[in-house]
Each structure stands twice: as C-alpha cells, then as structure tokens.
Amino acid sequence: MAILIKNGRVIDPGHLDDACDLLIRDGRIAAVEPQGTIGDSSADLRVIDASGLWVTPGLVDMHVHFREPGQEYKETIATGSEAAAAGGFTAVCTMPNTDPVNDDPAVTELILNQAAKAGKVRVYPAAAISRGSRGEQLCEFGELGAAGAVAVTDDGLPVMNSQLMRRALEYASGFGLRVISHSEDLQLADGGVMNEGPRATRMGLAGIPNACETVMVMRDIAVSSLTGVPVHIAHVSTRESVEAIRRAKADGIAVTAETAPHYFTLTDAAVEGYNTHAKMNPPLRSEEDRQAIRDGLADGTLDAIATDHAPHSPMEKEVEFDRAANGIIGLETSLPLSLRLVDEGVLDAGTLIERMSIAPARILGLECGLLVGMTADITLIDPVKEWVVTTDKLKSKSKNTPFEDWTMKGKAVMTLIGGHVILDELA
C-alpha cells in the first residue's frame, strides 16, 4: 500500500519548506521530491491532491486530559483520540490526574490498551511524580517508564515540596523521563478563581496573582540548575514567567516550556458575565501577559504550543463561578487559533509547525518529521478553510469551550498515522 501526496507545500521545520510531493510506502516516508518527479507505478497507489494544502509532520499535543480511567462521562481515550485526530494531532501526552491517578504501571497499561483499542492517535502517558499526586512519596519511575510512560508530572497540582522536586528531577533522569512542572504556589493562589486585577476586584472574585505561577517557575529553574536535569514548564501564562525562562535559557539552564492557545488568544476580559468557560488554571491573564506569551513563542522562549485539553461536563461548568471546574477543551481549536499567529505575523508557518510538532516531540523524546525513513505521521492542513465552531459537531465528549460560534480560519483536513488515514475531510 502506497500513498502519494502531490502538489502540496511540504513543511518539515528545520529541513524543508517547499512545493514537493511525498511518497508513503509501508507506513514510512519513502520519498520527498520536487513536484512531479516521483514516479511510482504501484498498482495500489493512492494519489492525494494536496493543492493549496500544507503537508506537515503530525502535530503533537504534549498536554491533554483524557479523563480515563475514572471520569469517562467527560472524555474517554477513544473520544479524546478522535478529537485529537480531528484537530490534526497524531500524538498526545495524557496527564496523570485521572481517577485513580496514573501512579501505577497498571494504570499506564490500561491507558495504552484503551488507546490501542481506539486505534486513532498515538497516546503517550505522563505518570505522576508522587503517589496519588499527594506530594509525599515518589512514584516508581522505573516501572512506570517500562510500562510506557514518557514523562512524570503531578499536573493539576504543583509539587509544593522543593526537596521532592529536586529528587524527582534526579530520579527521573536515571530513567530518561521528562519532568513536567505544573507551576503554582498554592498558598499564593489562596482560593483565587481568576486573574488578580481590576476586573477581579470589580466582579468580586478572588484573584490569582502572576507571582503565583512565576515563583514556582523560578524555583524549578533553580532546581533544574542545581541538578543539571532538564525541566519542562507546563501552561505558561504570565509575562514574568516568560522572562524568567528567557533568562534561564540564556544562562544555559535546560528549561523548556509550553503555552496554550487560550493564553495567546484571550485575556481575563473573557470572564465577564461570570463565564465559566473562561475559567482555567492558570487563569486567563492581562493583555500585557498575552503579548508577552506571543513574544515568547516568537523568539523560542516558549518551545511548544499544547492545549491543556480539559474536558468537563455541564455538571462542573453550569454552576456558580467559584464552584466551576478549571479548564477548557482545546484539541479541535488549537490549530486555527495558532494559525492566527502566522496571519498576524508573530510566527512564520515553519516556526508554528515546529512549535506544534517537532518541539513537543523533542521534549518528550519522540520521533517527528518528514525525513525519508521516518514513520508516516502526517497532517494535511488547509490554512484558509473557514469554519464555525459548533459544539455539537466537536468530537470531544465535552463541550466546554469559550470559542463557541467563533469563525475559524484553517483546519486539518487529513491526518495520517503510520501511513493510515485516520481523518479525511478532503472534499
């Protein structure tokens, strides 16, 4: 079985951005050549006309919550995988704050089994740093890694104990696992529910200051420097965090970082009217922060765009703002929101694709790219296709998005994994 993707703009960040044809055979990339120069006469050749489309490495979302096991009414690995494929992703990294927490190889195996059964995107589980993410005892990193975990994090909760963070970095490095930090000082957060500032004051909602995130980013940079072990900062939302990471990188400290589309798209103005679909942790920040996030993505301080896809049912969202759960779904809106950065001149196309594929893959130690011989995980993107976000058309089981009814430009129209088409929206 072979597939020839013709007439597209092939973007392989760091290697290629040109009008090329791409041949897939036996699930791998067999050739990437100038248009019209690949002669393949296989009887079973499928030819895909990618005129006007971008042909890119499969997108990687390094931060999703699939809720299985434990909260399958919000999302399952199957529905989450479908949402990922629809959004152009070929691989995701699932956070461990399921119920039970992914702190045991049996849970890791269950996740991988369910992912295999779903048969859509590649699912790479992140396991917990501490048992139950309670911050008291290190998990069995060796066993978890052997079972298939690629990273460790207590995401959803910070590691408040600095000694635990130090030991987690040291212990993880011995097993080749990336440590991901959910950077939040719970005491500074003090029950806050939105960004601290004039809007929170007027609305009478308890604020979360920028420093709540940034003090922990700075601590983790210091602990990374102490141990010499890389640390990855999840969902960066503040300008001070961006600046701290920028300085750390300049100092040669092995810190990487991600942000999410909502942090470079929205501000805390979205909370007006006590809109629980604009409640997340970290919270939507100010316009200055939003600008700093964009600058951070532009200069590479922020390595990756991840969605923090966090499905919740109306039971958690159609309640008083203080009571509402944190988080929004993001897999199906990430690409078009990120493409705005290209339209607005913040990033060029190649850099955007790098932030959404090669960079997160590199941080997690995954293969990603369009070099001959690589696995054919490929996304075809129509960068100008307009569509409207309609929640009942979204594949995710949950519909908690602040982007309902937004007109989006750009969409993944085909997603291939190992040469198999798992999404086909080509007309």
Next chain:
Amino acid sequence: MALEQKDVIDLASLSVDEIRLILDTAKSMREISERPIKKVPTLRGKTVILFFYEPSTRTKLSFDIAAKRLSADSISVSAGMSSLVKGETLLDTAKNLEAMRPDVVVLRHAFSGASRMLGERLEASVINAGDGTHAHPSQALLDMLTIEQHKGSLSGLRVAIIGDIAHSRVARSNCEGLTKMGSEVVLAGPTTMMPKGIEQMGVSVAPCVDAAIEGADVVMMLRIQKERQKNFLMSTEREYARRFGLNAERLARASKDVVIMHPGPMNRGVEISPEVADGPYSIILDQVTNGVAVRMALLFLVVGGSRHGYTD
C-alpha cells in the same frame, strides 16, 4: 418610568436615572412605616421568596418587613432549613423556584455572580441581597438614601469608606453608586485588604485612615472579621482598632457636620469605638430604618411599579 431590567444585581447596571427613581420611590415609601397601620395593598397577590444561602438577620428581616408592608406574600427559605438547598445545584433550585411561579426572588449567596446567574434563568425578578464579595445593591441604595436625608444631596460629598475593602460587597456597591451620583469616594484600610485596581472604579485610595477622614462629609466603617487573621490579612484586633478604627480623636479631622455610618453588625471597640457608634454623628439606625423603605421601593419597582412612580 420603570426599571430597565427585570433584576437588580448591582449598581453598575443601574443608570443614574434609575438610582434616582429608586431613591425617590423609597422616600415616598418611608411614610408607610410611620402609620399606625403599616400596610398598603400595592403588592397584594404577589409572591416574594427570600432565598438566603448565607446567614443574615438584618437584611432578611428588612426585605421581609418590606414585602409584608406592601401586602406581598413573602416566604423565607434559609440554607440548612430546606431540602431545596441541600446538595442541589443553583440551576436546579432555579428550575424548582420557577415552577412555583414567584414574582420576586431575593437572593443572598456566598458566591459572586450567583444572583446574575439565577436572574438569567428565571422569569421572576431577582433582587441581589448580597452575592459573595461582588455586590449588595440594596445596602448601597439605603446608604445613599440615608446620606441624602442628612446632607440634602449626594453630589460633591467626600465619602470615606474604611476597612476590609477586598472582602466587602457593600464597599463595591457604594463605590459604584456614590461615584455615579457625584460623590467623591476615598478608601482606606490595611494594605492587605485593599484589592488591586480598585481605583479603576473611579475612587481613590488614601495612604492612611487619617488622610481618608480628613475633611470627609461621610465616614463609613466596614465590619472587620476576626477570621481574617488566619489568612495573614491583619495582625491583632488591638492594632486594628488603634491603626484603622474610628475614634473621637480621629473623627476630629472630618468635616464638622460629618455623619458616621456602618452596615452592621458592628464590632464595638474594634473598627468603631463605642462613643463614636453611639455619638451624635452616628446615623447608623437611620440606615436600618431606610433599609425597609429602599427594599419596599425595589420590590415595588421590579414587579412593574407604575410608569409614574409610586402613588398610594
């Protein structure tokens, strides 16, 4: 003229004309409470549910009396008293309330935005009787009515609000209402209790309590809650009283015909010294009396009122 919206959620969503209408209607309501028979038939056949998720004595009583003096049927439900409250979401509560066809729901709730949320889902009018730290419109309106009663007008007055601004819905609503009506509002209190960006509500923050009181026509003291010590927001009550409390010495800095207000309940000897609380400048009990009038006006106006204001 009637109110633009069916609900009264905060002072930000009321226009100057609407605030004027409420205050004028309240003035005409005041007299009913002075009659030997304190009842008019205006809201006969109307149902008012007083829904109090948070403990309250004064506000609930005040709304209840207001409803009864207008001949409405008022039913009061308190948290912990009713199966309607236990484990049920606010949304389900709203649906259940709606099914009983009330005309007005007066809601007190611990979370900001709750009254607005209820109002969006009910056909009945919702009057916010305090939601979290967001708003307490009837309190601010009765404060404005009381100030106007003593000062003749709200415009051009210097009003000092002192205490725990961050946790005070009374302060927020007064900031919104008083600035709209032309008063100058100046805030003071411990820096830990001054919320970020409060100046954007059109008020100023004084460097210390003395500076705020300097030349003030009105001094409004807020209740301080001892629990705030737990969150490191204050040190001791003793220091609070000395540095942030209102006493006769501090009061000497105010305008000579200053009036003193407090939304109650007071901590005598903490935010306000007994001699000031009971002194000649105190109009605290007038606030309570006016509370009934303002709530009568609100109930009357949200049920449709008359297009020409209140006539007996």
